[in-house]
Amino acid sequence: MDAPRAAPVERFLRGLQKRILAALQGEEAPGAGILRRDPWAAQDSGGLTCVLADGEVFERAAVNFSRVQGERLPQPATERRPELAGCRFEAVGLSVIIHPRNPYVPTSHANLRFFVARDSSGGPQAWWFGGGMDLTPVYPFEEDVRHWHRVCLEACAPFGEDLYRRLKEWCDRYFYLPHRREARGVGGLFFDDLDWWGFARCFEFVRGVGDRFLPAYLPIVQRRKSAPYGARERNFLLYRRGRYVEFNLLYDRGTRFGLQTGGRVESILASLPPEVRWHYDWQPAPGTAEARLGEFLQPRDWV
Amino acid sequence: MDAPRAAPVERFLRGLQKRILAALQGEEAPGAGILRRDPWAAQDSGGLTCVLADGEVFERAAVNFSRVQGERLPQPATERRPELAGCRFEAVGLSVIIHPRNPYVPTSHANLRFFVARDSSGGPQAWWFGGGMDLTPVYPFEEDVRHWHRVCLEACAPFGEDLYRRLKEWCDRYFYLPHRREARGVGGLFFDDLDWWGFARCFEFVRGVGDRFLPAYLPIVQRRKSAPYGARERNFLLYRRGRYVEFNLLYDRGTRFGLQTGGRVESILASLPPEVRWHYDWQPAPGTAEARLGEFLQPRDWV
Numbered sequence: 394m395d396a397p398r399a400a401p402v403e404r405f406l407r408g409l410q411k412r413i414l415a416a417l418q419g420e421e422a423p424g425a426g427i428l429r430r431d432p433w434a435a436q437d438s439g440g441l442t443c444v445l446a447d448g449e450v451f452e453r454a455a456v457n458f459s460r461v462q463g464e465r466l467p468q469p470a471t472e473r474r475p476e477l478a479g480c481r482f483e484a485v486g487l488s489v490i491i492h493p494r495n496p497y498v499p500t501s502h503a504n505l506r507f508f509v510a511r512d513s514s515g516g517p518q519a520w521w522f523g524g525g526m527d528l529t530p531v532y533p534f535e536e537d538v539r540h541w542h543r544v545c546l547e548a549c550a551p552f553g554e555d556l557y558r559r560l561k562e563w564c565d566r567y568f569y570l571p572h573r574r575e576a577r578g579v580g581g582l583f584f585d586d587l588d589w590w591g592f593a594r595c596f597e598f599v600r601g602v603g604d605r606f607l608p609a610y611l612p613i614v615q616r617r618k619s620a621p622y623g624a625r626e627r628n629f630l631l632y633r634r635g636r637y638v639e640f641n642l643l644y645d646r647g648t649r650f651g652l653q654t655g656g657r658v659e660s661i662l663a664s665l666p667p668e669v670r671w672h673y674d675w676q677p678a679p680g681t682a683e684a685r686l687g688e689f690l691q692p693r694d695w696v
Numbered sequence: 697m698d699a700p701r702a703a704p705v706e707r708f709l710r711g712l713q714k715r716i717l718a719a720l721q722g723e724e725a726p727g728a729g730i731l732r733r734d735p736w737a738a739q740d741s742g743g744l745t746c747v748l749a750d751g752e753v754f755e756r757a758a759v760n761f762s763r764v765q766g767e768r769l770p771q772p773a774t775e776r777r778p779e780l781a782g783c784r785f786e787a788v789g790l791s792v793i794i795h796p797r798n799p800y801v802p803t804s805h806a807n808l809r810f811f812v813a814r815d816s817s818g819g820p821q822a823w824w825f826g827g828g829m830d831l832t833p834v835y836p837f838e839e840d841v842r843h844w845h846r847v848c849l850e851a852c853a854p855f856g857e858d859l860y861r862r863l864k865e866w867c868d869r870y871f872y873l874p875h876r877r878e879a880r881g882v883g884g885l886f887f888d889d890l891d892w893w894g895f896a897r898c899f900e901f902v903r904g905v906g907d908r909f910l911p912a913y914l915p916i917v918q919r920r921k922s923a924p925y926g927a928r929e930r931n932f933l934l935y936r937r938g939r940y941v942e943f944n945l946l947y948d949r950g951t952r953f954g955l956q957t958g959g960r961v962e963s964i965l966a967s968l969p970p971e972v973r974w975h976y977d978w979q980p981a982p983g984t985a986e987a988r989l990g991e992f993l994q995p996r997d998w999v
Contacts, residue, residue, distance in 0.1 A: 431977065444976045453976065572955040635968070642945035643955070652875040652946070659977040665938070669972045673747045673756065674734065674962040 397520035397592040402507040406487040409603045410458050416607050417454050425449040433657050437462035442660040450618050452494040455663035460485045467653045473586050480510040490664040496630035497617040499530035503606045522599050523585040529578030531633045533689040537613045538579045542695035544609035545582045548601045560584050565692040576690040577640050629683050634666040700823035700895040705810040709790040712906045713761050719910050720757050728752040736960050740765035745963040753921050755797040758966035763788045770956045776889050783813040793967040799933035800920040802833035806909045825902050826888040832881030834936045836992040840916045841882045845998035847912035848885045851904045863887050868995040879993040880943050932986050937969040
């Protein structure tokens with residue numbers, strides 16, 4: 394039996410949501426941070442939005458599960474199969490966006506989603522997984538980026554020799570700000586329209602990616618969360634968060650899909666950073682720690 | 697002679713740019729604020745970006761003139777004539793975005809632009825003006841909003857009995873955030889594809905709007921700029937600025953047009969506020985000064 398089924402995917406994603414939240418809370422100082430758990434329902438959709446706010450380690454972390462149904466699949470939902478736009482669909486997804494307070498801890502993002510599109514008789518016409526995970530450092534450390542990518546490689550290795558390289562390049566292409574001619578971060582994995590190996594094997598791959606988010610990210614958090622920093626580093630963090638906002642509102646398909654399908658706005662925009670600055674025409678001076686970030690935003694082989 | 701000509705429009709807009717900058721500097725405390733004047737040129741385009749930053753009254757004010765030429769008019773440039781997409785074009789425009797520091801002084805925005813689209817032989821195929829001005833208060837005062845709209849009415853009155861109402865409603869429709877089901881501010885005037893009365897008369901109308909930006913805005917600045925405020929009001933200002941960012945990056949045609957035509961990114965994004973906050977799922981408590989803003993964001997008759 395290899396029929397696509399949303400129920401086991403939902404169980405996995407809800408379990409992963411719990412594990413990620415528990416791990417993030419475990420990194421916080423005792424008593425720091427407020428966790429809000431907001432179940433929500435609207436028409437045929439619903440979810441559980443969890444936001445850890447005002448922590449000492451995490452200024453905001455959103456770990457959101459949602460289940461969406463709709464009469465007409467909007468265009469941003471599938472990149473390469475525009476012919477499915479307009480189909481009835483259901484989707485489950487988990488979205489993780491972590492904005493740490495310490496400028497030495499990178500921002501991180503993961504998303505896993507499963508779609509079923511149905512034809513007019515209600516039969517499944519297509520199904521696919523999408524998602525990935527990517528890292529956005531402000532003051533990058535080479536060992537952190539290498540560790541992140543090694544874990545990404547590990548998730549891909551059992552599924553084909555070339556898979557990591559393909560999904561890594563896809564990630565570099567997707568998380569790119571054309572108007573800035575700049576990558577959003579140092580990448581990781583990105584995939585969409587994944588149905589290549591049958592449902593069971595695709596789901597196995599997606600579980601492998603999800604299970605590796607914490608092993609990829611937590612060691613970096615632990616290494617950097619107590620690093621001392623000052624107003625200069627804080628200011629650069631807030632400035633770089635502007636790029637994150639630009640990407641999410643100008644380009645991100647998940648954000649645009651969510652807002653178009655009437656998803657819960659506060660859940661979708663929980664991805665935005667709590668505090669941001671824009672400076673007019675500011676550039677880091679050559680040779681500074683801030684200028685060094687530019688080198689990391691050139692795609693390269695990290696493993 | 698009623699041939700459309702960009703040169704006199706450019707002269708008017710450059711003069712208006714100077715007048716607005718001088719007036720804004722006149723509101724600042726002596727020595728406060730830094731004015732940057734950045735002429736720029738790129739391929740067939742260029743402009744003069746002027747940003748007044750870190751003032752006591754104006755946290756950031758961008759007053760930008762630009763002149764753009766292109767081989768293919770992008771889709772966002774004309775709302776109602778998609779058949780012109782792909783034409784060669786030239787455009788001149790002035791864009792004003794003012795983010796005051798005091799939460800009692802409203803944010804304001806004005807834009808005036810003139811387009812000529814040419815067919816393949818280089819002859820003018822269409823020309824039109826677009827623009828308007830709108831006000832975005834954080835702690836609104838009814839007398840300020842009434843004053844603003846009365847000046848808008850004055851600009852329209854000589855051009856038709858119904859014109860103010862039409863452009864005011866157009867403004868309400870345009871500056872609207874569908875995902876928030878909320879107006880961006882209290883509106884003003886908005887128009888596009890304006891070629892209804894021949895070039896000379898249309899240009900006269902546009903000059904009238906431009907000439908009235910300062911009389912509409914400055915009295916409000918003068919009335920409110922010294923009002924005392926504290927951390928609570930500052931925090932609400934930063935929170936409301938998030939809506940401004942959402943509108944500009946998700947919906948604003950000028951922003952998307954500029955980024956698509958390879959305009960100068962720092963000039964286009966000088967419209968973004970210097971400092972912004974997003975709070976997850978925050979609502980003002982009923983009966984507070986912050987909740988009162990909601991009443992002003994319902995379109996109504998202000999004159």
